[in-house]
Structure formats: structure tokens, C-alpha cells
Amino acid sequence: MSGLGLVLSIAKDALAAQQIGVNVTAHNIANVSTDGYSRQTSVNEAKEPAPYAGLLLGRGVDTTQVLRTTDQFIEKQLRERKSDMLSYQELENYMQVLEGMFNENSESSISTMLSEFWNLWHDIANNPSGSPERIALYEHSILMSDQFDTLNTDLIQLQTDLTNAMNAGINEINQITSELAQVNSQLVGMETGTSIANDLRDKRNTLVSELGQYIDVKGFEQSNGTLTVVTARGCVLVCGNDSYNLVLGGDNGDRVMWKSDSGVVAGDITEYITMGKLGGWLEMRDEIIEKYKLDLNAMAKEFIWSVNRQHSQGVGLEAFNTVTGTYAVSDNGEELGTVDSGLDYYDKISDGVFNVWIYDSSGAVVGGGPTVITVDSDSGGTTLTSIKEAIDAVDNISATIATGGKLKIDADNGYTFAFSGDTSNVLAALGINTFFTGTTAGGIGVNSKIGSDKNFIAAAQIDSAGSYAAGDNTNAIAITDLQYTSMDIPQWTCNRIEGDTEGSMTASIDDYYHSMISSIGIKSSSISRGRAFNAVMVNKIEETRDSISGVSLDEEMTNLIKFQNAFQAAAKLITISDEMLNTLLSVK
Helix, strand or coil: CCHHHHHHHHHHHHHHHHHHHHHHHHHHHHCCCCCCCCCEEEEEEECCCEEECCEEECCCEEEEEEEECCCHHHHHHHHHHHHHHHHHHHHHHHHHHHHHHCCCCCCCCHHHHHHHHHHHHHHHHHCCCCHHHHHHHHHHHHHHHHHHHHHHHHHHHHHHHHHHHHHHHHHHHHHHHHHHHHHHHHHHHHCCCCCCCHHHHHHHHHHHHHHHCCCCEEEEECCCCCEEEEECCCCEEEECCEECCEEEECCCCCEEEEECCCCCEEEECHHHCCCHHHHHHHHHHHHHHHHHHHHHHHHHHHHHHHHHHHHCCCECCCCECEEECCCCCCCCCCECCCHHHCCCCHHHCCCEEEEEEEECCCCCEHHHCCEEEEECCCCCCCEHHHHHHHHHCCCCEEEEEECCCEEEEEECCCCEEEEECCCCCHHHHHCCCCCEECCCCCCCEECHHHHHCHHHCCCECCCCCCCCCCCCCHHHHHHHHHHHCCEEEEEEECCCCCCCEEEEEEECHHHHHHHHHHHHHHHHHHHHHHHHHHHHHHHHHHHHHHHHHCCCHHHHHHHHHHHHHHHHHHHHHHHHHHHHHHHHHHCC
16 A cells, blocks of 8 residues: 555544544433443554555554443442342331331320220229229220231231232343343344444343342353343343243242243242342341231230130129130040140140039029039040030039030029139130130130120139129239239241241230330331441442443543544545645646
């Protein structure tokens, strides 16, 4: 190539290089506000020199690539921190809902209801025969039972809402993975030779970031440029142009399952999801709410038992002519103190006795004293059948096992009966002469026997002679003392990876509930701090990313001026070359 021809070629390449530079700069400026966009830079390389007149002369410039300015480590850190932050954010949102359910400023809060319950027993202790006091206690107990049930129902509903949120989130995940597979396919078709599909890679990076908002994932770029995306457990979500779906499944339809390439549900990955919105929803549903639901039910069960046990030791303003237990056995022939009996409070029964008193129509004790029934809790001991037979053997009353496995006792015409001195706890375990029914927050209720006649509220106790008086408040006082009585109440630790663990807390019913409220507050504060910390970290990493990959208008304007000046200089080269060529042609 001649000298002038070389100069013209160099000028032409220079013009092309500066045009590309201007195009890249314009693209950067246009996307200055585009989320996920990475600043692009044209890469120029000097051409190999050409020999001319014994010299090696430069041949100008080639634009070899247009590169994204990005740091994969920073992108990974940002994705993970955002995933963590969103997990905390969802936890924080739902903790606010949970705190609202346990609102202690409400007059209908459980602690307020419990306090009033004990106060009403104090009122009965002060006036054992008073009808207004008995009615007030009954009606308040109904309201309190409803509040227990409402709180339990709200907790279950919140778990259901979280499952629904998970289902919507999984649909979003499947949509994103499908788009990622499509981008992979497009990218392979566009990236040939050294060409890099920068905008497609930005789009893919944005999709992976969106995916990380829902679930913790990892990405691995393959040799052909496609990205393989896997879950924390290693289940493939995207491989090449194929995507794999997640679904809700399992026995209750609330587990996160992975589908294989054949469409078969092949794995439960619930335990391995710890980040993103899905991780937050799972922790909230399966650990936090589940713990407080179990604790609430454990407290309710112990509350019901403690009141029933003491109530069964007493007597109301009148004795029974009939009574049916509220707790059933599943097998009449099994020892009552064993789990095989199916009795809800089987573990409360111990070796002991209870007294059955029979009264005639005048209220006098029949037979000169009580019939003592002995209870052997296990080891071939007392069954519901044997209890029935022992009571049935007492004159003037009969016992049967009602449909459903409940003990029923009836007095003969003109007689009544009552109980005292139960050291075996079998009466309370069978629901005989008890105040509450049920064993859980969702199942607590007031015994229908009391609902039909408030005189059966057992404020008194039978003395050694079989007498009881309308003014006797012995049993009412014993029940009020339960407010400050410490007992062992199960306390749960829920972990969806390691499983739920039952512990124990020794406290009164009121103190146990207050401990629950404090625990919720502490947990909420901890989550808020975690969310705030991760938000700060996300902001810092975003600042770092922007300093690397973000578009600076000042810098782009500087580049624009640089390319403009270089373009003008290259154009000047062509003008000068043209003048030189014309000069040569004019030589004769």
C-alpha cells in the first residue's frame, strides 16, 4: 500500500473507531437511569504494522470489542445481601401483623381476659352463693374461650396467608427461570467469535437478581456463555435453554418441591431455602408462628387442666343427679394412665383414690360416708371399664360408657351424688365435675353442665362428714390461688431444618403468657435490626457497584468530546490526504 493510501486507510479506520465510541457513549447516556445496566466501553487495538520503504509503519486502529464494565464478585455480594434483606423485610412485615394479634393494649387481650377471670373467681370467693357473680364468671369465661379460639384461628390463617404468598412467589420464580432460559438461548445465537451481547447479559443479570429476591441461588457460566442457575441444595433451575419449575406439594400442599426434567416432583427443598422472600415466609410460617401457636396451645392446655383439676375437687350449690364426662377414651379396656387409652390428659393420672358421696332427697349422706374408688394408673391397672364398674357398684347410682367413650353417671330417682378428695386426678382427666372443655386454644370452652345451671360452679368443698354449705368458698379460693401457682408448661423451639423441640418453663399461667409477649417483642426488634443492617450493606454495595458499573454523565460527556475531537482529526487526515493526492496528480 502506498504511503497516501495507508494514511487514507488509517483515517477511515479512525473515523469508524470514533463513531463506534460515540455510539457506545450515546448508549451509556441513554441508559443512565436503566436499572441493572452496566456501563459499556469500546476496546481499540492498534493494527499490526505494515512494511513500507524499509520501515514498519502503523496501520491504524481496530475496535475489537465493546465490553461491560462489571465486577462479578460485587454483583454476587449485592444479590446475596438483597436476598437477605428481603428475607428480613418480609419477616418484619409479618411480625408487625403478629404483634397486632397479641396486642396487649386491647381490652380483649388474653392477659386482660385472664386477669378478669381470676378477679371473678375472687368475687365468687367473696360471695359463694351469689347468682350474679356466677353468671358473670360464666359469661366472661365464654368470651375468654372465644378470644383464645380467635387468636389460634388468626395464627392458623396467617400461616395460610404465608403459604398463599409462597405459591404466588413460586409462580414468579418459574416465570423468571423461563425468561432466563430464553435469554440463554438468545445469547448463544448472538455471541459469535469475540462478540459479546452486553445488553442481554445485563438482562440476564437483572433476572438472576430478581430471582434472588425470592430464593437463594447460585449461577455458573458455562463455556458457551450460558448461565446455569441452581438452588442452595443444588437443584437446577436453569440449564442452557431449559428451565425447571418449583411447586408447592407434600402431604399438606405447603412444601417447596422441585420438578425434574421429566416433570416429576423429585425433591423437597423447603429446608434448604434460607434467603429471599421465600426464606422469610418459610421462617415466619414454620418457625416463628408455629412456635407461638404451639406455646399458646400448651399454655391453654395447662390452664384448662389446672382449673379443671381444682374444680373437680369441689362441689357447687347442689349435687349432681347426672353428669357426663367431657373427655373420651379410644379404648375402654386400656389403662387410663397410658397413651393407648386415647385420653387427652392420660399423663396427669396417678395412683390414688377419689370419694363418691350419695345424698338422699333431704340432702343427708347415704351410707354414713363416701365410697372410696381406688385408681391404679398403669401396669394392668384402672381402665374406663373398671372405673365404670366400680362406680356402678355404688348403691343408688349407675355408671355407663356413653357413645364416644365418655363416662356417664346417673343417680336413682330421689338421690344425688358429689365427689371429693381425688388424689388420682382421674375425675379431671375424664372431664367429670370440670369447668372447661377442650385441651387447646382452639378447642377451649365452658362445660355445658355449668352453662345449663351456674349452681354447678364448684366454689365449695365437701368436708369429712360429707357436708357442704352455700357460703363455703374453700374451692373458689383454691382456684384463685392458681393465678400465682407455678407449673411446668411446655415451651417450644421450632426449627424447620432440625425439627421442633419441646422444652419446659416453670411459671404461672399469667407469667408464661407475659413471657410469650416479651419473646415476640424481642424477636421483632431483632428482625428489625437485621433488616436495617442489611439495608445499609445493600446501599454500600450498590454505591460500590455504581462506581464500577454505573454511568457517569460527566465522564460520558468527556468521552464524547474526546471522540468528537478524534473524529475531527481523522476527517482532517482525509482532507490533507486528498490535498496531497491532488498535488501529486497536478505534477506534470
